[in-house]
Amino acid sequence: MHVHHPAFGVPSPTVSEIRARCEPDARRLWDAAVSLACWRAAQEEALAAAPYGGPHPEAHAVEPGDLARAIVALHPELLGPTLTGAPLDRAHAIWRQRLAEASDLPLAWSWGRRWATREAASASVDPGVLLRSLPDHTLWALSALDPRYAEGLMTAREVYCALFDQLGTRGHVGLAVEPAWLEREPDAVWRERLVHEPGFALIGAACSGRRALIRQLRRLLPQTRGVNVDNWHGGGSPDPRYSARPDAVPASIAPGLVCAWTCVPDDPPLLRYAAEMALDPDAAFQLIIVATETAWARLREMAPDLARWPVVPMPPLTDDELLPIWLCQRPYIEDVLGERIDLRRLLPLPPDRLRRLLAAVDPHDLTIPEHGHAVRLREALRELLCERPRATRRQIREHPALAALDAGLSGDGSR
Incomplete structure (x- = not known):
């Protein structure tokens, strides 16, 4: 199995x-995060002593939330100009008081x-790298300190997007960790497809690995080519050289770029405009579309020029491929949830159950993930989320190929 x-x-x-690599300002923040993790772990120990159940499995680990609190305590200005006022001031005072001497703790698994x-x-x-390390759910928590949210002037999503944009303009946002990709065709085949205008259409059934493949193909393109996957931000008015006149054009549809859509908009003028630009040799623009057979037929009706696009079929998954490809979703899922997926619980599942699970976790358009997505994932995967005891490793070793895949994605060979 060749996994990318x-x-x-x-x-x-x-x-x-990580501390050894930190510059002085970043080291101060990192030490504060470890200190606050120790404080939090002590509180978990106190709760475990009371009749409330035991602590969270990763309570005794440094988590992204600890770094977020350290930033609020020491350098709230790093978060940008909109996070000011009473909510941030209160949080700043609380977390600054709780800074203390740090002790040794491990790093939380998903982080x-x-x-x-x-x-x-x-x-x-540097501090910018620390900011980029924060996952999406931590940014949601930080955005709640925006006074406009506390006063009911903006929704949770609006203040999140404001914080995301502020950090993004400075290059301090790290998007969700993407799924891995189990190779079904060699890289050389895809490199050949990626050099020809106007692009291609990747057609196949849901949960066949199309979206994960598209995101991984970015590594095959020359560094001089910009690649946008489901990027609907920015942009402006349509170019007068093209006959289609959409109301607005996202920044991802621009000369010199490769634009990939895994969730195609129901906007015929925009679709025709993108097709026109891709067929213009002077634009050096490529349009890659991911769709099912039914959706592809409808798209060609909306934009007849798409009939000129080469079609690359994505074959349905065989039963033998189901579990390896499901496991390739783990980097994305564990990053979103901050929890481990237990391989032992996947091994005995029948193919139809694995197909239903893939349908539940398929990471559709998640350029900026919705806050509720983690909740939906956790509900779908509740039975798989648990720590794996050492006694179950024998079961993993009985499947050598899967054990190698599991060890490679785990990065420590110990899961």
């Missing part, structure tokens, strides 16, 4: 390894995999 993913086979860094995916092991860490 930035973190495949890459070990997760430790708390001390460690995000570090392995996003940041080169030898690169120095």
